[in-house]
Amino acid sequence: MKDPKEIALQFDIKGTIKEIKPLGNGLINDTFRVKMDGPEDYVLQRINNAIFKDVELLQHNIDCATAHIRKKGGMTLTFIPCNATGKTYWTDGETYWRVAVFIRDAYTYETVNPEYSYYAGKAFGAFEAMLADIPDTLGETIPDFHNMELRARQLHEAIEKDPVGRMAEPEVQAILKDLLSYEEEMCKAERMYREGKLPKRICHCDTKVNNMMFDAKGNILCVIDLDTLMPSFVFSDFGDFLRTAANTVAEDDPAIDKVDFKMDIFEAFAKGYLEGATFLTPVEKDNLPYAACLFPYMQAVRFFTDYINGDTYYKIKYPEHNLVRTRNQVALFHAAMNKVPAMAEFIQKH
Numbered sequence: 001m002k003d004p005k006e007i008a009l010q011f012d013i014k015g016t017i018k019e020i021k022p023l024g025n026g027l028i029n030d031t032f033r034v035k036m037d038g039p040e041d042y043v044l045q046r047i048n049n050a051i052f053k054d055v056e057l058l059q060h061n062i063d064c065a066t067a068h069i070r071k072k073g074g075m076t077l078t079f080i081p082c083n084a085t086g087k088t089y090w091t092d093g094e095t096y097w098r099v100a101v102f103i104r105d106a107y108t109y110e111t112v113n114p115e116y117s118y119y120a121g122k123a124f125g126a127f128e129a130m131l132a133d134i135p136d137t138l139g140e141t142i143p144d145f146h147n148m149e150l151r152a153r154q155l156h157e158a159i160e161k162d163p164v165g166r167m168a169e170p171e172v173q174a175i176l177k178d179l180l181s182y183e184e185e186m187c188k189a190e191r192m193y194r195e196g197k198l199p200k201r202i203c204h205c206d207t208k209v210n211n212m213m214f215d216a217k218g219n220i221l222c223v224i225d226l227d228t229l230m231p232s233f234v235f236s237d238f239g240d241f242l243r244t245a246a247n248t249v250a251e252d253d254p255a256i257d258k259v260d261f262k263m264d265i266f267e268a269f270a271k272g273y274l275e276g277a278t279f280l281t282p283v284e285k286d287n288l289p290y291a292a293c294l295f296p297y298m299q300a301v302r303f304f305t306d307y308i309n310g311d312t313y314y315k316i317k318y319p320e321h322n323l324v325r326t327r328n329q330v331a332l333f334h335a336a337m338n339k340v341p342a343m344a345e346f347i348q349k350h
């Protein structure tokens with residue numbers, strides 16, 4: 001690992017560095033807080049370029065989106081240019097880094113109450129609405145990132161290769177059988193897209209509850225973690241927030257009997273989202289309950305695929321971590337499926 005201090009100095013930061021220490025708990029990038037003696041602190045991040053292969057495109061998306069949001073008076077992240085190139089990232093040809101201004105007096109949460117979910121719904125809806133008329137062309141930073149057909153294909157490839165012999169585990173077989181029985185149903189979005197019934201829009205695509213910053217009073221300050229900002233279905237942002245916020249427990253909690261899909265969080269978030277996302281078509285709206293099921297399902301497939309592949313994608317803390325995450329997301333998927341009629345009724349009323 002390179003010296004983070006030396007890397008931070010490649011950027012146009014103000015003041016002298018006092019201290020650099022790890023920040024947050026993302027599963028993909030490495031993040032540090034850079035404390036300065038100057039007016040502002042910074043966030044230094046190593047972009048995982050094994051996963052984000054086109055960092056130039058990724059930062060292009062982010063530069064365009066943050067500029068567009070700022071022009072509209074919205075609050076967003078500020079990235080610092082690199083001294084040598086003026087670009088918002090620095091690379092030594094091997095690793096990729098960027099620096100953003102640290103947002104002070106901001107809080108992130110791993111869990112939220114209905115009130116905060118309502119604010120989050122409004123903020124993510126408004127975020128999409130602000131980007132709906134962006135003049136620039138944005139690319140897919142991870143091609144087909146939330147394409148369920150692709151995720152299903154990747155699972156099938158993993159099963160066939162079985163590189164670390166995990167297909168021999170009876171539980172793996174049972175989970176597989178369960179997941180496969182919903183595969184076709186869950187690939188509905190891609191079919192609707194092919195039939196021209198569903199548009200792609202600029203979405204955040206990682207609306208985990210901890211990717212939103214609140215002030216001390218619960219007002220939304222800013223949407224963060226913009227790496228996956230790209231054209232997608234609105235289901236991405238609606239579904240992924242609920243996947244994390246409506247679960248009664250964390251996504252990797254082994255106590256799967258405690259997993260449930262919280263309807264009060266759904267209702268509050270959906271209400272806010274529908275108020276913020278003023279551009280939705282009837283097809284998008286009618287399929288929001290499907291989105292709430294699709295994302296636990298897709299995440300289960302992704303964790304499960306990574307488990308079968310021998311844990312090459314997500315950071316893990318212990319050998320069965322991806323299996324534990326899979327069990328949890330499968331349980332959440334079933335809990336959400338049971339609540340589809342109630343969700344649909346709520347959406348119709350609003």
Ligand code: GN1
Nearest residue numbers: 025026027028029206208225228299
């Ligand atoms: C990853 O980096 P992080 O933790 O915000 C992943 C998301 C998953 C999430 C599961 C680029 O997000 O898609 O939903 O983990 N990001 C990428 O916790 O794969």
Ligand code: MG
Nearest residue numbers: 026210211225
């Ligand atoms: Mg994150």
